Every structure is written in C-alpha cells, then in structure tokens.
Amino acid sequence: MSTAGTLYLVATPIGNLEDITFRAIRILKEADLIAAEDTRHTGKLLHHFQIETPQISYHEHNAQSRIPQLIEKLQMGQIIALVSDAGMPGISDPGYELVCACAEAGIIVSPIPGPAAVVSAISASALPSDRFTFEGFLPVKGKARTERLTQLAAESRTMVLYESPHRLLKTLADLQAHLGGDRRVTVARELTKRYEEFWRGTVDEAIEHFTTTEPRGEFTVAIAGHTPSPKTLSNDELLAQLKGLIAQGLSPSQASRQLADQTGVPKREIYQLSLSLKPPTEN
Structure with missing residues (x-):
C-alpha cells in the first residue's frame, strides 16, 4: 500500500516577484502537480522561475468536483502544491475546503509561508497591530453587508479588509455610516508593487481623497477599532x-x-x- 502524499500550501508574491522564498521555488519544482487558482496567471510565475511542473486548475467554481480528484492523487502518494493568484492559499479563497478534506482523509498539509497582504498592510498601517481581526471581503450588498458592518462598529481590535478599486468609495461610505466619519483608517494600495502607497487619515478624509483621486489597483484597508467614550457620571x-x-x-x-x-x-x-x-x- 502506497504512503499518502503531502499537500503544500505555497505562498506566492502579492506583487513583487522577488518576494518568493527559496523554499517555495524548490517545492514548486519538486511537486508532482501544482493546483492553481488561475493556471495562466501562475504560468507566468512558473515561467519566470523556470519551473516546469504541470498545473491543474482549482478555484471556487470547480472546487467541489476537483477536491475528490486531488484527494485521490494525494492518497496515491503524489505531492501537490496549492497556489492562489497571490499570497497565502486558504486565505479568502477555496483552499480552505481542500485543507479540510485533506485533514479528514488524514493527509499531511504543510504551509510554505510567505507574502500575505493582510500582514503587510497591518504592519505598516500605523494602527494598533498587537490585536487585529481579518475580515477579507465584506458581503457585497443587502442584509448580510449591513449586519457585518453593524458588528464591526463595536469591534475594539484593528480591522483589515480587502477591496477592489470600483467598490472602495462605496465601502468607505458604508464605514462612514456605521463606524463614523472620524474613525481612523489606513488605505494600502498595490502592496509590494511599483506604485505601492499608504494613505492615512479619517474615513471622512479618505472619502474626500478618493473622490478626487480615482482609486486604482487592489486595496487593503485597515480600520481602527472602536474606543468606548468614558461614561460621564455625576x-x-x-x-x-x-x-x-x-x-x-x-x-x-x-x-x-x-x-x-x-x-x-x-x-x-x-x-x-x-x-x-x-x-x-x-x-
């Protein structure tokens, strides 16, 4: 009976290709198969580092059908490297479901750490980083979005979320309505890339800035936690x-x-x- 293989969660650059680790390159070369969120996107990375390992697509639209196939290959002893388009697999992507399936099947899962937008943003946000909560992408609309924002209004830890350029102003407006315009935020743009930028100020000031400066690139937003006002007693x-x-x-x-x-x-x-x-x- 063959020994089960290993699923490696390989962090890939979030922008600057120099951020990949030596270990990540070695695992990608030694793996039998690379499960990629977008094989075309990952193909460019593999070509840059002269990695010839074959790829198979694994993303939110085919996860349910692909997981049994990947588990079968792992049980046959294959080594599979899971990568997302950028950053650490399993963070705001369907890697979580594959990891759960591997855990249930008794297959080893090994993380290969590296770049992550949430950690990069919080470290340079100039907001408290000793305790923070990662929210990923907020629900797009409706009751789910309103409920999440209502919950965040009372959150005392620094909050970090991801946002696309065309929804940034909408999210800032919702933060203004639920958390208040004087809440401090740090808006990080294009992390590790050529036009990396950190904008710091209040929600009101952020809305003013990004109304006159068109949001471009991918954004990571860090939001100061709620600080209760001292209770006034006679x-x-x-x-x-x-x-x-x-x-x-x-x-x-x-x-x-x-x-x-x-x-x-x-x-x-x-x-x-x-x-x-x-x-x-x-x-």
Whole structure:
C-alpha cells in the first residue's frame, strides 16, 4: 500500500516577484502537480522561475468536483502544491475546503509561508497591530453587508479588509455610516508593487481623497477599532459607587483606582471625592 502524499500550501508574491522564498521555488519544482487558482496567471510565475511542473486548475467554481480528484492523487502518494493568484492559499479563497478534506482523509498539509497582504498592510498601517481581526471581503450588498458592518462598529481590535478599486468609495461610505466619519483608517494600495502607497487619515478624509483621486489597483484597508467614550457620571453617582466599593472592604485609594479604570475619570478626582465621605462608625 502506497504512503499518502503531502499537500503544500505555497505562498506566492502579492506583487513583487522577488518576494518568493527559496523554499517555495524548490517545492514548486519538486511537486508532482501544482493546483492553481488561475493556471495562466501562475504560468507566468512558473515561467519566470523556470519551473516546469504541470498545473491543474482549482478555484471556487470547480472546487467541489476537483477536491475528490486531488484527494485521490494525494492518497496515491503524489505531492501537490496549492497556489492562489497571490499570497497565502486558504486565505479568502477555496483552499480552505481542500485543507479540510485533506485533514479528514488524514493527509499531511504543510504551509510554505510567505507574502500575505493582510500582514503587510497591518504592519505598516500605523494602527494598533498587537490585536487585529481579518475580515477579507465584506458581503457585497443587502442584509448580510449591513449586519457585518453593524458588528464591526463595536469591534475594539484593528480591522483589515480587502477591496477592489470600483467598490472602495462605496465601502468607505458604508464605514462612514456605521463606524463614523472620524474613525481612523489606513488605505494600502498595490502592496509590494511599483506604485505601492499608504494613505492615512479619517474615513471622512479618505472619502474626500478618493473622490478626487480615482482609486486604482487592489486595496487593503485597515480600520481602527472602536474606543468606548468614558461614561460621564455625576459626583453623586461617583460617591455612591465609592461607598459601595469601600463597603466591600476596599480602601479609599483602592476604590478610587478601580472606579477610575471603570469610568475613565482620573483617579485623583475620584480620590478627592472620597475624602468627603465620613469614615464608617464602629458599633
């Protein structure tokens, strides 16, 4: 009985061909077959690096019929390299379904890391990158789009999404309506390519800019997360909460610090209020 092969997820350049790794080139040369999103597009890459491995198409329109064929080849011991048109396979493309099928069949899946637009954009966005969420392409229209935007309005992490040039202004307008025009964004264009550009500002400013400057190329948009406004409390409300915390055994200083964290009111202000409280009487 033959040993099952391996599916390699090979990251390819998102623009600049120099970004491909030595390992990626080696795997593409050694594989028995390359499953490509667009064989013509990938053919140009293979020709550039003098790679003669045969290709087979694998994309969203033929995934369901192609997956059983690829699984059969893998079970026969073949090595298959999966590539998308650009970046890491399985990110916003049907590679996910093939990976799931391989996992279910007990076939090894090995990622060959490399370029990814989402990581490139967030790293240079000048927005918080310690925690972020990747949204891919938003639903194009209707209830699904509205619901997604409503969810994103309350998201505290930096958000990253992909957008095409002809829909960029529509998406910016929807961000303005749901997240507010003062929300900060970084719009990255043509990453790693000759005309790479990062535009930074508010949603309102982005709409003004791209209304007068025609959007061209592929876009990756990073959006600042939601920052809740400090809750405004009256002195009486602050005093009432202070009394409750002190009654639980906290010192005035500890209670002031905790309340400051919860409300955004400076600790010094709250502590000064605490000094007006009468110490508890002893029985």
